[in-house]
Amino acid sequence: MPNADYVIVGAGSAGCVLANRLSEDPEVRVLLLEAGGKDGSVNVKIPAAFPNQFHTKMDWDYATEPEPFVDGKQMYVPRGKSLGGSSSMNAMLYVRGRPLDFDLWADQGAPGWGWDDVLPYFKRAENNARGASEFHGVGGPVEVADQRSPRPICKDLVDASVAAGIPRATDYNGPEQDGVAPFQVFQKNGRRWSSADAYLRPAMKRPNLEVITNALALGLELDGDRVTGVRYRRKGQESLASAGREVILSAGAIGSPQILLLSGIGAADELREVGITPRHELPGVGRNLQDHPFLGALFEVSDEDTLYQADKPKHLLEWALRRSGKLTSTVAEVNAFVRTRAGLPAADIQFHMGAAYYEEHGEETYDGHAIVIAPTLVAPKSRGRVWLSSSDPEAKPRILTNSLEHPDDLQSLVAGMRLAREIAAQEPLKSKIVKELKPGKELVSDEDLEDDIRKRLMLIYHPVGTCRMSDDAEGAVVDSELRVHGLQGLRVADASIMPVITGGNTNAPTMMIAERAADLIRGRVGAAVGAAS
Structure with a gap:
């Protein structure tokens, strides 16, 4: 399927959600591109084995620049590179964050993302072993268990x-x-329950969903101010996946800004420094990096x-x-x-x-x-950034958290x-x-x-914020409907859109972001929230 209505980049915590929810409509075609391979490794399935994935082919295996406030230390940044993304290699801790976090998002120019707005999406996703309540749901695809x-x-x-x-x-x-x-955990009967388990696998039998693994995104195809597709490389061959309606970046807080920058979307002077012709001036791309x-x-x-x-x-x-x-x-x-x-x-x-x-x-x-x-x-009050080291899509981007x-x-x-x-x-x-x-x-x-x-000091694998969401804040990359400012046919839906990092582990809020993104894309936010409540 070289052409689809929606092309999603990244089969991680957010991308698997979007692939499922968008393909629920049999009238649309959905294509999901994942740079990594399948998630069949025993180190994915056995919960305590997650560190065995570090520094392997299932890990993007990033590191920061020498951190100036941490004795010049380069800090390890693992990111999942398989179906399920980082939800296939994290520690499976189910933490939503504080109501205050989401109200801060709304206050900083993202209406519709306050605690009362997002709670129904957390509930809709859940199948919580403790049962349904005012704050928790049952019957959703995400298994939330006691240890x-x-x-x-x-x-x-x-x-x-x-x-x-x-x-x-x-x-x-x-x-x-x-x-x-x-902790409550993302597990079912003692094994990991990733975003791929919860959302992707049940949807893969649908004829209108295609998943392509080992497909490295090279950049976005633009026609004026409209994004029309994604260029990718698989087994040495370059292809174009055309999007009839939208491209959605769900490559995470490192990958999504990298793809935007490779496409000429970012700060023009910084793009020229690595030999990339600027296509759309958006200086906030890659800024506002936060981690725990x-x-x-x-x-x-x-x-x-x-x-x-x-x-x-x-x-x-x-x-x-x-x-x-x-x-x-x-x-x-x-x-x-x-x-x-x-x-x-x-x-x-x-x-x-x-x-x-x-x-x-x-x-x-x-x-x-x-x-x-x-x-x-x-x-954390410190802020960092992600930027390109090279115009080569296979080169790792540069990362600096400015921790401490x-x-x-x-x-x-x-x-x-x-x-x-x-x-x-x-x-x-x-x-x-x-x-x-x-x-x-x-x-x-x-x-x-x-x-x-x-x-x-270490980082606990929660990078966010590099495609900041706001309708009006300086440096924002996407608006409150996750549309990239100044471009048509392009959204970002993953942890990179968080204006402020949530107080706690970030996998659950990332899935929530994708649940709400799917409703925004399908134009059914009000109805879905009412049903989820």
């Missing part, structure tokens, strides 16, 4: 957090986010029921036969949202806690039983690390702590902790 085989010490992590003054959260995905609770930086407080523990040696044959067998046991873990099993100082409108720190040693994205190991209590900055540029960001992480130690000092956890591994008990002062943060 199947949590580690016993994770209950101690919850109880110790409460002892440290963090309240229990009844539903961190409802109107009040603050508090501690086990984090690092772990790591402790050796006496409890021997952790994820240490979870890849032993007996655990693989248990997962294969019963879909239970250690390998169903998402590594981070306990979630806590906290405000580290007075006067904040919402949490600035999210803790990811689990029964594992997790350092350097799983590359660094520890020969023993350990836990991690990882403060994650969820309201704003002093408040570093202050929050120092406070988060101190609170991590406070949690570890409470029973029933305290008596199981053998020793603090990192940062190390000798690091006490703010200066010591700041140095350690700069040395060990």
Whole structure:
């Protein structure tokens, strides 16, 4: 199908949603292009195996430029490169974000994206194991489950957090986010439930949907101010996929701005620097990059029921036969949202806690039983950007987050690390702590902790914001209906459109964006929201 009504670029968290929802109409033809291959690897299906995909052919395997506020460190940015995209390689944590986040979107020039507007789309997507309620849905394609085989010490992590003054959260995905609770997860019967599982696979039998894998997008075809198709390369051959109605970019916060820039859409002077002829001046493309930086407080523990040696044959067998046991873990099993100082409108720190040693994205190991209590900055004030290194579509773009540029960001992480130690000092956890591994008990002062943060800081795989949505804000790339400013026949629908990063893991809000995008494209927003409510 070289021609279609809609051509979608990227079969990830958003693209799979769009492929399903748009192809529900049998009168339209939908073509989905994915640069990666299929998602059949066991490292996709087994939840705890997600780090095994890092630095493989299933990973775009990006890294930032040397970060000026993190001791010049180049920070790893994994992105999924297969059906399901990053939903096939993430940690499967179901977190929507705070109502405040979405109301901020609306306040910054994106009417229709406030909390009351987006809640019906979250509910429509869900099949939540806890049942239907005012804030949750059942019967949707996205399986949201409680953890199947949590580690016993994770209950101690919850109880110790409460002892440290963090309240229990009844539903961190409802109107009040603050508090501690086990994560809900994107799983079904102990295996990953990606966007490809939820949306794409059920739709692939439709005759009006075609999916082409291993198809690298080279750029957009323009006729004046109208986008008419996508040029792509597959097995060494270049082709043009023509779009009768629209092209929709869902290649993510790195890929979508890269494709726009390769097409001559961006800041003209920067495009000329890499030998690209400007076609449409839109200087906001690639700007406004945000991510959640984090690092772990790591402790050796006496409890021997952790994820240490979870890849032993007996655990693989248990997962294969019963879909239970250690390998169903998402590594981070306990979630806590906290405000580290007075006067904040919402949490600035999210803790990811689990029964594992997790350092350097799983590359660094520890020969023993350990836990991690990882403060994650969820309201960063620092902003970065994505730009081209070359006019070659196969060249990786340049990425800079400017993490820790704003002093408040570093202050929050120092406070988060101190609170991590406070949690570890409470029973029933305290008596199981053998020793603090990192940062190390000798690091006490703010200066010591700041140095350690700069040395060990990581990004937690949530890049957003590089095609900012607003009807009126300077630097916006798309309007509140996700149409690229100044062009016809082109939308962006993925995490790149977020004006402000959500306070929490970004997979669920990205799926929500695509659910609403599909209704915007089909012209049925009002009716759908009413039905979803």
